[in-house]
Amino acid sequence: MMMSAARTQLLIVDMQERLMPSMVEGERALANAIRLVKAAEILAIPALSSEQYPQGLGPTIAPLKEAMGPAPRFEKLSFSAAADPKIARHIRDEATWGRDQIVLAGVETHVCVLQSALGFRKMGLSVFVVADAAAAHAPESAALAFHRLRSAGVAVVDSDMALFEWLGAAGTPRFKAMRSLLK
Secondary structure, three states, X not given: OOOOOOOEEEEEEOOEOOOHHHOEOHHHHHHHHHHHHHHHHHOOOOEEEEEEOHHHHOOEOXXXXXXXXOOOEEEEOOOOHHHOHHHHHHHHHHHHOOOOEEEEEEEOHHHHHXXXXXXXXXXXXXXXXEEEEEEEOOHHHHHHXXXXXXXXOOEEEOHHHXXXXXXXXXXXXXXXXXXXXXX
């Protein structure tokens, strides 16, 4: 199944001040998450973010917070965003309007991203995890998470796949608006 801009919602999971410095390839994950957010804005894809226990782990990292602008941000305690009642309600509400695909990026790949993806899959959504916009403190943990996600029917993609599938075609005004985001 391909991602569709008309059917997608984007969730950035827990890219927070105290978590990001310990992530392997965290800068790459952050840059690609920001790319996704900017593309979502251009394509009118609803975006939101979560923060895991921000009192202890700090707020969303500043560059991402700036890119997200007024998009909803939810604090959570459960590792799975799908297990948080406010986030789950928000995602379900969007799904009732035809946005039955959820694209996930964030940290840590093997904890909150994994558990969120599995939870949203259980809710009946088509779930895509953007591998180059996700990070963990150990590469082995991320690799295990991606394997497990695939086994559970979650699509593991990269940010280029997301952007180009959302666009669908070149030579359009939307393509021209996103040209600076395309690698």
